[in-house]
Amino acid sequence: MQFTDVIGQQQLKTELTELMQENRLAHAMLFLGKEGSGALPLALAFAKYIVCEKVNRPAISDAPSLFGGGESPDDGAPVKLDAACGVCAACQKAADLVHPDIHFSYPVVTRKAGTPPVSTDYITEWRSFIKAYPYGNVYDWLQFIGAENKQGNITAHECNDIIRKLNLKSFEGGYKVLVMWLPEYLGAEGNKLLKLIEEPPAKTVFLLVAENESQILQTILSRCQLIKIPQPSDEEIRNALVTRNKADEETAMRVAALAEGNYREAMQILQHSDEDWQRLLRDWLNSIMKTGPVAQSKWVEEAGQLGREGQKQFLRYFNHLLRTALRLRVIPDLAEQYPESERDFALRLNRITSIEKQQAIIEELDKATYYIERNANGKMLFMALTIKIYHIIQHNVVFLID
Incomplete structure (x- = not known):
């Protein structure tokens, strides 16, 4: 993983390399970013930068010649690169996630009954996952390893394994780096790591990657930059x-607006970009307000066939249109920033619902998305949501037409 593989974050990339170049590297750093922000790819790219041979060792070509070549006053200083070189042996091993001095920790489940789970049990799957889904979330990871409905954890046995590995001598004589993904899954057993985090062996760096600051042990949080x-x-x-x-410009613009800064979500939406969400939404609202229970049951049956990701994307699309409607209600001049079909639909929503009703529907859509992520029955959920939306806007007349 190179810095160029991370979307955006130019300022952070510069600041991180400066920490290394100016010898101000903290021994424990917490990369805190919401899902899809690229916190994990950024941490992996920085780990690669830390172990890069050209970053950490004198440039051979600048060394004094055997036959008396001129010496530079900077001889012996690390080379100042704004990214890992990508070609040295250390970089190549880091790119394949096999560098012996870069260790990984992440939520796992028991692989074999009676055997305490540790991250190294899944290292092969981890390498494949990172290469395929660098912006993936914990749900993607647990499904990737076949955890089904099991809860992933970072266990006390994992903490003991971390302590053992980081107390070993560096294999290649440079830095040792631990990349811990989602320390939120580290319970009270994480206190085992406190002494190691506070007083690590020389040239040992902790890179913790988290999404929710409030769920991290305060004792660990207080020891990290x-x-x-x-x-x-x-x-x-x-x-x-x-x-x-390879998305076309128009689709990419629409998907980016729906994703709201979440690149993982953007890729999920892109997979369903051929779906006619607007037609599906129009049919739903018409069944709620005009055509009645028979049409509602038929629509719920159709929605139930979308699958979990499709259902989430549909709800996100409706949510996006409602938020667009709210923005256009407050700042009408924004209308030209939206595609014509979305703008017209949003304006119709403004004519049939008030701000309060739009906000109430948004809250219901957010709840529904939450339950879908936890494997709620799609048909039951959409039928309940149909009834709720009816009661929210029952006094309005729907005129959403083709």
């Missing part, structure tokens, strides 16, 4: 979708 990772801008996500995912 906090690095806040902002969400990528819509423009950065749009550009990434065009260059990395």
Whole structure:
């Protein structure tokens, strides 16, 4: 993972390299960013930068010649690179996630009954996952390793394994780095790591990558330098979708607006970009307010066939239109920033619902998304949501037409 693989975050990339170049590297750093922000790819790229041979060792070409070549006053100083070189042996091993001095810790489940789970049990799967889904979330990871409905954890046995590995001598004589993904899954057993985090062996760096600061042990949080990772801008996500995912400009712009800074979500939406969400939403609202129970049951049956991700994307699309409607109600001049079909639909929503009703529907959609992520029955959920939305806007007349 190189810095160029991370979407946006230019300022942070510069600041992180300066920490290394100026010998101000903290022994424990917490990369805090919401899902899809790129906190994990950024931490992996920085770990690679830390172990890069050209960053950490004198440039051979600048060394004094055997036959009396001139010496530079900077001989012996690390080379100042704004990214890992990508070609030295250390970089190549780091790219394949096999560098012996870069260790990983992440939530896992018991692989074999009676055997305490540790991250190394899943190291092969981890390497494949990072290469395929660098912006993935914990749900993606647990599904990738076949955890089904099991809860992932970072256990006391994992903490003991971390202590053992980091107390060993560096294999290649440089830095040792631990990348811990989601320390939120570390319970009270995480206190085992406090002494190691506070007084680590020489050239040992902890890179913790988290999404929710409030769920991290306060004792660990207080010992880390906090690095806040902002969400990528819509423009950065749009550009990434065009260059990395080969999306067309119009689709990329629409998807970026829906994703709201979450690149993982953007890729999920892109997979369903051919779906006619607007037609589906129009049919739903018409069944709620005009055509009645038979049409509602037929629509719920159709929605139930979308699958979990499709249902989430549909609800996100409706949520996006409602938020667009709210923005246009407050600042009408923003209308030209939206595609014509979305703008017209949002304006119709403004004519049939008040601000209070739009906010109430948004809250219901957020709750529904939450339950879908936890494997709620899609048909039952959408039928309940149909009834709730009816009661929210029952006094309004729906005129959403083709």
